[in-house]
Amino acid sequence: MKDELLKLKKQFIEEIVSVRNLEELTLIKSKYLGKKSRISEIMSSMKKLPIEEKREVGALCNKLKNEITQKVKEKNEELISKSTFDFDLTMPINKNRGSLSPITIVGKEVCDVLQKLGFTIVSGPEIEDEYHNFDALNIPSTHPARDMQDTYWTNSGKLLRTHTSPCQVRAMEKYGAPLRIAAPGRCFRNEDIDACHENTFFQLEGMVIDKNVSISNLLYVMKGILSEIFGKVVEVRLRPGYFPFVEPGFELDVKCLICNGKGCPTCKDSGWLELCPCGMVHPKVLKMSNIDPNIYSGFAFGIGLTRLAMMKYHINDIRILNSCDLEELSQFDIM
Amino acid sequence: MLISCNLLNEFIDSKQPIDWLNIWDKFTMTTAEVENVEVKGRDISGVLVSKVKTIEKHPHNPNYTVLTLNIGCKDITVITSAKNAYVGMVTACCIAGGKINGKNVEKVEFLGIKSEGVCLSEKELDISQNHDGIIDLPKSYSIGSNIKEYVNLEDIIVEIDNKSLTNRPDLWGHYGIAREVVALIGAKLKKIPIMENDTHMEGHKEKLTVNVLTNYVNRYTAIKVSGINQKITDINMKVILHHCGYECNILTELITNYVTLELGLPIFSLKGENISNICIKMFEDEESGDLNITKDNIVVCSNKKVIEVAGVCVLGDYVVTDKCDCVIIEIANYNASLIRKSSISLHNRNESSIRHEKSLDPEMTILALKRCLYLLKEKGVTLNLDSYVEDIYTKKQEKNTVKLTFKKLRSYLGFEMSSEVVTNILRKLGMEVKLEEDCYIVTVPTYRSTKDIENDADIIEEITRVYGYDNLKPEPLKLSLDIKHDENSEYLKEYDLKRILAEKYNLHEVNTYVWYDDEFLRNVGIDKSYCEEIINKPSNKYIRDELGLSVLAATIKNAKKFSKYGVFEIGTVNVGKLVKRQLSIILRDSIKNAESCYMEIKNIVQGTIRILTNHDIRFVEDEPNNQYMDSNTVISIYVENIYVGQIGIANLSITKKYDKTSMMVIANIDFDKLNEIEKTCHNYCKPSKYPSVSLDYTISLSHDEKYQMLEEKLSEYQSLLLKSYECIDVYNKEEERKVTIRINISRDDGTLKTEEIKDFSKKFVSYLEKHFKVEA
Known part of the structure; x- marks a missing residue:
């Protein structure tokens, strides 16, 4: 009997663990504590046992009943405190999710940085007039950029803007000086498309105009902006560059982010990456937009958002960006 | 370069x-x-000046010859395939142990005969592209000496x-x-040596008449010379020219190209025989061969024949060949942009025209001509000067004078730079500097006055670049507090909207081109030839006047890869003369899910417009305003009674061409109009503290009756108790639809009484029954 009682105890413990609801618990309770339970049967049959054994088995039976009663009580409390919801919590959820263009993501990141520095984000039309795209930017009528080879011209004499710089002019006309603006947007050049060239690409133009704005200020601001964009302090340097709307004009390089200036294939072993053209706003450009170059000076810069997106996501074919191919583009999530 | x-x-x-x-x-x-x-x-070594002593055919292979070469100290045997060797020829041989292009030269046995070196061509020595035979060196070179003693192979x-x-x-x-x-x-x-006006210059025989008949010529300098057909060359000039990308086979070419390399000016030489007069003018009707020269081209003519398209090319009959003895050497300075246009129109942008485009200094033409003559003389050419130097200088290049104030320089630099440093830098660059009380007066040399240095900012660039940009210390920008602009940028609004569409509605952003795709238009049978046209784009030249069609093409493009998806774009369109921004959203699903898909896009449109404007929107059944929506499926979208766009299903006749089982529902929204609608702010309305009562009514609508009609009637119903209503259920049954409306009524000043509820219900049902079949 003693062995059977031990066996019953073991069996009860196994069963109570797998009980998931109150109905099952009631069944277990009745099975082990009910009048027709085996324990009750054993207790009834004890009369026939010798006194010593009766005492011993009786004590065992009572102990087991108490234990079972206690366990049932605990299980009951556990089940009551638990909700009755019963479903597979690990089932997959809907994996559908939308995506933004990498250009949109990168553009917003840059704009966020510039807004923190007090820049206002402005826009301008993609189909521009000659004045805003060229004349007002000191690009003379004889400049090669105006050729059919470089610019898309429309039959009404307008053009698809070749850069975001016309937004500078529109902002100067609208607000005058002082000024601190950034203009992201789409630009167009008459180019054959291949893995490295697109006729439709995205730029961001930045401009600061105030009294006594210097080249040293330009260096400071550009270093700050690029450090924020790349999430670490970057080293920058200026080289001469020629753009008709700035004078002096610079090419701004950052110390290669891959090799940290040691030289690698990305930076063609130079240790530097050419990143953005910039310069002091040309006095003629200020004058054209009715800002007195004898009072105000300023700087402007252009950041290639397409290039930045390609760098960020390691995209090696520019055509992907305008492909409308969701297999490619849906990877970019929402940042 | x-x-x-x-x-x-x-x-x-x-x-x-x-x-x-x-x-x-x-x-x-x-x-x-x-x-x-x-x-x-530096990868060439062990190349000796050698003399060919004997030549024999290779006994086992007639394509090769066996040369005995004297290399100074001894004779060696070398096998070569070159056909130009002759006894007595002085050539270059890389002997065993030497190197050519970094490769070791060793003794090798070729069909039983040992070759102790390699005879080299001009190409192998990187002197020219000539690989026709081994190099024929001047006889004056000392046999056995290293070739580098004579030829500057290292550079x-x-x-x-x-x-x-x-x-x-x-x-x-x-x-x-x-x-x-x-x-x-x-x-x-150093000063560049030129032929001065000595006796050679005066030895003219005839006059070359030059007439300039157009304002586009700044300067034209030329001379006619003869005696040029001489076998004189200069191997070191040839090496430099080759290394710099020029190949020259005749003396005139060698000299003129070399001076171009030196001074930058393009120099033309023309056959001089029979030319005694030259006229430079805009093209009219002169003989011009096969070239499509137009009135926009400047031409150089002689006897009513075009002999040269100015700055671009010499016409075939006048190109100097190795047989020419008399040439005209011509150095001109034309209007830069006209030469560029000319070369582009003739599809002939070349080294000469590219240089002419740069606005070179006209002061240099005479210097370049005299340099050519000097070099010809120096190389031992016995020249006859058949004419004077003709020099027509119509637009004298002046030196620019620029004033730079100390204040301006300090402002640009961000610090004070001493006048000593400034003047030192500018003078090193060839500028004259005069210090005045508050400024520098800088006189710029002509070679930097053509289009380079014109104003004070240009001078500041010169100072800063030579001073070193690395020496400039970054300085924080003092933020001006009186910035007036605080534009609520469309760009940021667009970003917010894009994010909602992608994040909340799982749509994918695409970037389509601003022009229509010709092939797509053809396939779907839509004519857009009335649109603004890009004149210099051979195909896909019509600028879109609506975004939806472009996004539809993008959606179709993905149809084979995905079954259910949505895309969107905010992009530019050109409507009439207006440049506008539009938003297009397209959902693609199977035809059987058309209704749910349609409702989904309505939900998206409503959700996004509410977020942007905080206004409710109204949908009204309408006719499509484009050629690709199914006219039975179009609703117009109104915000505050302003039309902002349409929703409709793309004509199946279009989409079925690409995708038979699915449909695409499109929402086109005028983003500019949406931007014009001011975002509203609803005033707080205290909820009634008394309980409201909900009453449900089921209205039967026939097949022809639309929910829109029911909604119109509901919105017209006047009752102070009526707080809101909503459609809670729709049951479709063959010819009839049952729409259940939940009406919420309450009073602001007390609890509704049973009689009031009954009274409202009675009047409301009676009102509805005038128009519809109602079950309370």
């Missing part, structure tokens, strides 16, 4: 040898971008990015680069 450091050395007088390998980093940082530095000739060739020289006409020649290097390292620039 390729630059030879050997040639630069000719112009620089430096006490210390110049470290040509390392100077170019500084040049990049101060002047123009150096793209590549290549060391030439450093530098490639400078042409784009970074666009604004520096003075740097298109080696002399200009040398002038810049001299300023950077503090050396002296």
